[in-house]
């Protein structure tokens with residue numbers, strides 16, 4: 024056996040060993056890929072929580088800086104009890120829910136109306152829409168102190184902030200949606216002597232809906248952010264204030280528990296919008312127009 | 314016939330000296346088109362892609378105003394989409410949020426409202442059954458094949474019982490056998506309702522089989538190369554396809570198209 028032959032055999036064995044390792048990883052990967060969504064999400068959450076607990080339990084990170092999942096869980100139970108008991112905390116959550124719903128409702132009404140006006144004309148789409156896109160790109164949250172200054176410490180400044188945070192995607196989505204109708208469809212309606220009203224209601228509105236919903240899904244999450252941000256800045260009301268107070272006491276486990284509730288609020292609203300979208304735009308399958 | 318009181322012209326369409334130039338790209342799509350379409354006649358337009366067939370149909374349906382020349386419908390100048398005309402476009406263009414049945418009654422809904430549209434469901438079902446897609450009335454267009462969508466679009470065109478059918482490659486997505494069946498069905502409906510038909514096709518045999526007259530066109534700019542009268546007896550059946558006279562006319566159309574293409578002779 025020459026040296027080169029030996030080297031060749033070595034590398035061959037190495038390669039085969041590596042291949043076996045790769046195959047094992049691939050097998051595990053395939054198993055993971057077969058998991059249903061809920062199981063995959065659950066698996067990741069459990070692994071992350073376990074690692075998190077481990078890191079805190081081992082003392083790598085102090086409980087003061089990062090509360091353990093178990094203590095957050097404990098706080099979650101306390102917060103839930105306080106909510107169910109109908110105490111002060113429930114009233115605060117209700118204030119935040121009102122702010123979000125009022126703000127989102129306002130953004131939907133005004134946003135769709137403005138979007139319809141802007142999207143109706145070529146001038147609106149070319150001249151006015153870029154301005155709204157630009158406004159949407161600003162860090163809108165920085166305006167929260169301005170809203171407090173303008174509209175006071177009450178609920179008004181909060182829901183107006185929520186509306187401000189969420190209105191732009193709705194305007195842009197609606198305006199863009201109005202341009203989504205194809206030339207052929209307009210021709211079809213014109214050949215049937217359809218009125219402008221019919222073309223709007225029986226055609227353009229349907230074609231616009233998927234775009235409107237894209238805007239609404241971004242908006243509903245932004246509305247929660249806007250309301251909570253305004254609560255942080257001033258007024259001493261709402262769930263955001265509870266978060267701020269707990270954080271000031273460095274009760275981070277309670278902060279996490281409260282944030283979890285805010286996340287659930289955002290998620291529920293998002294799911295409601297997504298559900299409505301599925302109902303109304305069930306037909307929206309790209310590339311299957313006949 | 315002189316005793317007949319004529320309230321309307323005997324001709325459905327009269328086109329004279331018609332030209333159309335698209336401003337976009339400055340394309341001369343049609344030049345010097347003259348044609349007379351008698352009432353109850355079937356006319357086929359055939360020619361290379363881009364020779365202006367769809368443009369001509371759009372002008373006949375009042376969707377497009379020609380840059381030059383005149384078009385009269387039943388003796389009066391065309392100013393917009395007329396009631397008597399139904400147009401079937403090259404693309405089926407079904408609305409994906411409506412079922413097949415709801416798509417078929419759309420012209421009724423737009424003309425007479427929702428109630429009238431509901432009342433027309435029975436008639437729409439008959440039409441769908443006639444073109445062989447009766448089982449798909451409740452399906453949404455996404456579930457239809459291209460050929461099925463075209464047949465639904467034909468039903469949508471027929472539902473208003475128009476006097477004039479403008480058809481832009483109506484059977485382009487159909488297999489040969491279904492296509493022949495649909496051709497025969499279409500002729501029967503047209504004859505029964507005494508409708509005037511203008512039909513664009515890329516199939517030479519189909520153009521001869523269906524029509525009383527074939528306009529062979531050539532491109533750049535779109536012109537009429539030759540008008541070929543098809544003097545085949547009615548009713549036309551599957552036997553027509555093997556009639557020597559039919560084969561003759563097919564050859565004549567083919568030669569006209571070749572000439573338009575600049576292939577002179579063969």
Ligand SMILES: Nc1ncnc2c1ncn2[C@@H]1O[C@H](COP(=O)(O)OP(=O)(O)OP(=O)(O)O)[C@@H](O)[C@H]1O
Pocket residue numbers: 335336337338340341342361362363364365366367368369403
């Ligand atoms: N809206 C438009 N704007 C500019 N040019 C157009 C427009 N529509 C058609 N054209 C041009 O006019 C010419 C004729 O087009 P048309 O669609 O009438 O052809 P066609 O005979 O129907 O072709 P095909 O058999 O491919 O359907 C083409 O050169 C096309 O590029």
Ligand SMILES: [Mg+2]
Pocket residue numbers: 366367368403481
């Ligand atoms: Mg065409």
